Amino acid sequence: MNILGKKSKLNLIILSSSVLLLYNCKASSPVLEIESERAQIDKIDKKVVHLLSQRMNAAMKIGEIKKKNKIEVTQPARWNEVKNNLRKNAIESNINPDMIVKMYEVFYEESVKQQQDLQRK
Numbered sequence: 001m002n003i004l005g006k007k008s009k010l011n012l013i014i015l016s017s018s019v020l021l022l023y024n025c026k027a028s029s030p031v032l033e034i035e036s037e038r039a040q041i042d043k044i045d046k047k048v049v050h051l052l053s054q055r056m057n058a059a060m061k062i063g064e065i066k067k068k069n070k071i072e073v074t075q076p077a078r079w080n081e082v083k084n085n086l087r088k089n090a091i092e093s094n095i096n097p098d099m100i101v102k103m104y105e106v107f108y109e110e111s112v113k114q115q116q117d118l119q120r121k
């Protein structure tokens with residue numbers, strides 16, 4: 001026995017066709033595709049900032065130890081090691097190593113500055 005009448009069946013077909021049409025429009029819309037990638041970027045940026053904050057916290061802990069033990073803040077050999085690691089990681093991840101090191105120079109300067117501020121306290 002047929003549960004749906006002819007009219008309801010027709011309405012259902014029209015409705016499902018419209019949904020399909022709408023879905024296809026969305027999937028191929030450049031604006032929506034860009035929005036989707038932007039949402040990815042926002043998520044990644046949030047994670048990057050969180051990780052950088054964790055890096056700074058680790059540097060501050062090192063700063064406390066250096067202060068207590070009268071150890072020099074700047075450690076050029078370690079900084080060279082960090083840069084070599086960064087270059088290796090960048091190449092493995094197919095991203096420009098010079099750009100990564102340039103970015104890290106900013107993080108490193110801040111790390112040293114914060115440690116030096118701590119020594120003065």
Ligand SMILES: O=C(O)C(=O)C[C@]1(C(=O)O)C=C[C@@H](O)C=C1
Nearest residue numbers: 059062073074075078079108111
């Ligand atoms: O490894 C240390 O001793 C740190 O204090 C961390 C850090 C860094 O931010 O990577 C900062 C200063 C040093 O010159 C070397 C490295």
